Amino acid sequence: MNSSTALILNVDDNDGARYAKTRTLQVAGFQVIEAANGTDALALVTEQRPDLVLLDVKLPDISGIEVCRRIKAEPASATVLVLQTSAALTGRADKIRGLEGGADNYLAAPIEADELIANVNALLRLRHTQSELRESEERFRQMAENIHDVFWIFSIAEKRLLYVSPAYDALWGASRSGLADDSMAWLDAVHSEDRERMRHRFAQLLDNQHYDEQFRVVHPDGSVRWIRDRCFFVKNPKQEIYRIARISSDISDAKDAERALQDADNHKDEFLATLAHELRSPLGPIRNAVELMYHVQSSNADTHALARKVISRQVDHLARLVDDLLDVARISKGKITLQRMPVELGMFIQAAVETTRPVIEIRNHALEVVVPDEKIWMIGDSVRLAQIVGNLLNNAAKYTLRGGKILLNAERTSMGNLRIMVQDNGIGIAEERKASIFTLFAQGDTAPDRAQDGLGIGLSLVKQLVHLHGGKIWVESAGTGKGSRFFLEFPILERELDQAQPADNTILRDAAHQALKILIVDDNVDSVNITSMLFDSLGHETLIAQDAISAMAQAKQFRPDVIVLDIGLPGVDGYELARMIREQPDIGRATLIAVTGYGTDEDKRKALEAGFDHHLVKPANLQNLLGIIKSAQRLV
Numbered sequence: 351m352n353s354s355t356a357l358i359l360n361v362d363d364n365d366g367a368r369y370a371k372t373r374t375l376q377v378a379g380f381q382v383i384e385a386a387n388g389t390d391a392l393a394l395v396t397e398q399r400p401d402l403v404l405l406d407v408k409l410p411d412i413s414g415i416e417v418c419r420r421i422k423a424e425p426a427s428a429t430v431l432v433l434q435t436s437a438a439l440t441g442r443a444d445k446i447r448g449l450e451g452g453a454d455n456y457l458a459a460p461i462e463a464d465e466l467i468a469n470v471n472a473l474l475r476l477r478h479t480q481s482e483l484r485e486s487e488e489r490f491r492q493m494a495e496n497i498h499d500v501f502w503i504f505s506i507a508e509k510r511l512l513y514v515s516p517a518y519d520a521l522w523g524a525s526r527s528g529l530a531d532d533s534m535a536w537l538d539a540v541h542s543e544d545r546e547r548m549r550h551r552f553a554q555l556l557d558n559q560h561y562d563e564q565f566r567v568v569h570p571d572g573s574v575r576w577i578r579d580r581c582f583f584v585k586n587p588k589q590e591i592y593r594i595a596r597i598s599s600d601i602s603d604a605k606d607a608e609r610a611l612q613d614a615d616n617h618k619d620e621f622l623a624t625l626a627h628e629l630r631s632p633l634g635p636i637r638n639a640v641e642l643m644y645h646v647q648s649s650n651a652d653t654h655a656l657a658r659k660v661i662s663r664q665v666d667h668l669a670r671l672v673d674d675l676l677d678v679a680r681i682s683k684g685k686i687t688l689q690r691m692p693v694e695l696g697m698f699i700q701a702a703v704e705t706t707r708p709v710i711e712i713r714n715h716a717l718e719v720v721v722p723d724e725k726i727w728m729i730g731d732s733v734r735l736a737q738i739v740g741n742l743l744n745n746a747a748k749y750t751l752r753g754g755k756i757l758l759n760a761e762r763t764s765m766g767n768l769r770i771m772v773q774d775n776g777i778g779i780a781e782e783r784k785a786s787i788f789t790l791f792a793q794g795d796t797a798p799d800r801a802q803d804g805l806g807i808g809l810s811l812v813k814q815l816v817h818l819h820g821g822k823i824w825v826e827s828a829g830t831g832k833g834s835r836f837f838l839e840f841p842i843l844e845r846e847l848d849q850a851q852p853a854d855n856t857i858l859r860d861a862a863h864q865a866l867k868i869l870i871v872d873d874n875v876d877s878v879n880i881t882s883m884l885f886d887s888l889g890h891e892t893l894i895a896q897d898a899i900s901a902m903a904q905a906k907q908f909r910p911d912v913i914v915l916d917i918g919l920p921g922v923d924g925y926e927l928a929r930m931i932r933e934q935p936d937i938g939r940a941t942l943i944a945v946t947g948y949g950t951d952e953d954k955r956k957a958l959e960a961g962f963d964h965h966l967v968k969p970a971n972l973q974n975l976l977g978i979i980k981s982a983q984r985l986v
């Protein structure tokens with residue numbers, strides 16, 4: 351504190367002596383107020399809170415010793431310094447009495463000016479140091495007692511714990527009082543697998559002088575907390591380590607996050623391995639089938655037919671895998687929207703059976719389909735409903751030994767819902783796995799006569815699609831080896847809707863009845879060649895182009911009825927090309943079909959905006975493509 355800002359109360363009933371002391375103090379730069387008796391002095395202490403009271407012992411009303419005692423007894427003024435003085439020559443006994451009454455120092459007359467100032471300054475300095483100490487202690491206390499970390503200080507010489515912060519109780523799940531007798535009692539709560547290591551590390555603390563450890567503590571309720579524990583070595587001015595400061599922090603959340611990340615990482619590796627396997631396995635048969643077609647004369651119709659069957663089955667399988675993957679990604683982003691419309695049960699059941707028939711046949715299963723005679727309608731997306739039932743049929747075929755029995759049964763329940771059951775006599779599902787098979791990437795046993803395949807996404811996808819339809823799905827199984835029954839339940843649309851749409855393959859058969867001019871544009875040579883050969887084989891006339899510029903040139907000469915366009919062309923892309931075509935009066939009326947790898951709603955919107963009539967996702971379903979061609983035939 352700057353002495354000039356210090357306020358001093360000068361108390362003396364002798365006017366002359368008081369005046370002399372006031373002058374001396376003022377000359378030294380202090381502010382001074384005065385009182386001539388004890389009562390006034392106490393009032394001024396309360397009102398003005400001086401830094402120091404220069405207090406004469408002999409006062410007319412209350413003795414100086416008593417005034418001092420009252421100042422020090424009052425909490426609000428206890429820190430005010432008191433320098434006791436006596437005018438008359440006093441003995442040692444008086445001095446002792448004064449100091450015992452609480453005075454901070456005692457000066458006996460005759461008091462020289464410089465002695466007075468030196469004493470006042472010394473006391474003010476002392477108080478300044480004390481208040482700084484108090485402030486720093488307060489700061490330490492606030493920090494140590496309010497952070498969640500546990501703060502400890504050990505004395506090395508005394509082998510004793512000097513301080514541990516209150517956070518200990520919450521972090522250790524034990525009371526600090528347990529440390530009073532044994533400063534190592536914190537080890538009791540340490541997890542039994544970590545305890546010996548920690549005891550050892552602590553015993554070696556001073557040898558190593560580096561300590562940064564992690565361990566677990568177990569709370570009385572059995573819950574486990576992870577702790578990061580660090581020690582810091584405190585040196586005295588002689589540079590000797592004499593204390594250890596320690597901080598123990600709760601890192602349970604970080605540990606949980608770390609473990610979750612690790613699990614996710616393992617899962618990802620596992621998933622990628624499965625994915626690679628799944629994507630690769632259809633490629634083998636496809637390659638072999640192609641080789642076979644090369645080597646065997648095309649006149650050998652049976653072999654060629656077999657090879658074609660293999661290729662188309664494996665391609666379907668690949669496409670389904672990729673579709674499932676994309677669906678999972680879209681569903682998890684909430685991007686799947688159903689094309690809701692009235693759907694008749696027979697329509698999607700037939701489609702589901704058609705797509706899974708090859709798998710069922712190849713494993714020699716007997717499939718029985720039982721559907722009611724009446725037409726049952728519901729609101730939904732027929733493609734998705736076929737996907738749901740197809741998935742269950744596919745699983746039934748996969749998880750049943752060759753030559754098994756699969757039953758697909760649909761009926762109206764007494765509650766007026768549509769219930770579909772897919773039953774197999776396969777490997778069954780253990781009770782404890784029933785809930786988890788519907789979660790993403792959950793995979794279980796494989797039929798003993800099959801290698802592991804699939805990605806563990808089918809049922810999770812099915813469940814979500816069922817929920818999007820407002821339906822329910824559940825599974826029943828008497829246990830391992832006892833077969834499974836998957837049930838679906840959907841609300842029925844109670845309305846006669848008899849304008850059933852054709853659900854068979856007539857499109858494919860009828861497609862060739864009117865020859866069209868079709869221009870196919872794709873930079874993938876294999877893709878254009880195959881598509882054009884297909885259309886040729888159905889009696890259409892085709893031309894191919896591999897980029898936008900030659901496509902425009904071809905189109906002008908050829909005047910196609912239909913243009914099948916890949917969007918991802920080099921240079922000018924498919925959108926731009928579609929716009930250019932639409933602007934040409936001679937060719938602008940052709941039916942434009944976009945075939946692309948991008949299938950989001952946004953991609954569809956962009957395609958329609960660019961002038962396309964239809965948007966198909968690769969690999970384009972041949973039936974869809976031919977369906978569009980057929981409608982184009984009607985228009986021509």
Ligand code: ADP
Binds near residue numbers: 778795810833
């Ligand atoms: P994937 O078939 O690719 O493993 P799914 O999500 O379709 O993935 O199925 C998850 C798991 O559920 C399968 O790994 C299998 O253990 C079990 N499961 C599914 N359908 C059947 C079934 N019909 N019989 C026995 N287990 C089945």
